[in-house]
Amino acid sequence: MITTNSPLLSVRNLNIDVATGSGRSRVVSEVSFELRKGETVGIVGESGSGKSMTANAIMxxxxxVATATGTVQYDGTELLSLSSTKRRKMSGPGIGYIFQEPMSALHPLLTIGEQMIRPLRYHLKLTKQEASRRAADLLDQVGIPPSRGVLRSHIHELSGGMRQRVMIAMAISCQPRLLIADEPTTALDATVQKQILDLLVQLRDDMGLALVLISHDLGLIAKYSDQVVVMLEGNVMEQGATSQIIHSPAHPYTRGLMDASPRLGQKQHRLPVIDKSKFTKLAPAASTSTEEK
Ligand SMILES: Nc1ncnc2c1ncn2[C@@H]1O[C@H](COP(=O)(O)OP(=O)(O)OP(=O)(O)O)[C@@H](O)[C@H]1O
Ligand SMILES: [Mg+2]
Known part of the structure; x- marks a missing residue:
């Protein structure tokens, strides 16, 4: 068991290789960060930079086709070497995951209620009646009142914002201590995006969660995270406390992402093309912890 100030999640030298027709290809290289209760780490980078692979390795x-090496410690337990049976038992109550694609994460033919009740019965050992009640309470908690009849709906009947709220309700349903949100708002308009992110932060604070927030938008990551990991083609280009990254970005790729963000870029009418051919990786920071704050 960890002490109050030790990290809940500690990722060290995470490498992920994918089998290809001609051998193996490294898609994530030497990713390291630490996360404590109540903190948020933002992982940012363009498409294919290895954000979801990193999250999938933690989950x-x-x-x-992919193999991971390095260490991923959650609450003092090494996850990479854990058997899939043990993983299944712990992932419900331990780590909640909001998938990048709600449509492919949820079964199209089962109602939302049926899909919410299953893990509640498996992980929390609730009766059918108790699980139904808790599912309704969870939807209420994420801003979907029982009057909307969402428990009886199917995923395709819901708006994008409602789908994300359902995903969040499912991710927190078994009272996790760590929540990973992979591009939770990409397909949503700005107003709904803000509502969903505010909801995530409120849940983090109310439940004392640690949060891994993934996005290609550095402005969004900067607003909601304590520390930032900037990735490009599987490599960490730069990482550190959010204020340090935003106020004095050390890497030109980070500056490119800042210019590309509608929130951070000043008087930007067209999104710039980021020329990444010139970029080399910076030496890793001595520590990514936010302890010094
Ligand atoms: N199932 C898979 N099999 C083989 N390679 C994969 C698979 N999924 C992803 N990859 C490769 O791993 C690399 C990292 O992909 P990843 O999905 O982590 O990127 P990402 O940063 O999440 O991108 P996006 O912003 O588009 O979601 C990419 O080169 C991708 O092609
Ligand atoms: Mg992804």
């Missing part, structure tokens, strides 16, 4: 749901 233990890497595709069969």
């Amino acid at each position: 233990g749901i890497l595709p069969d």
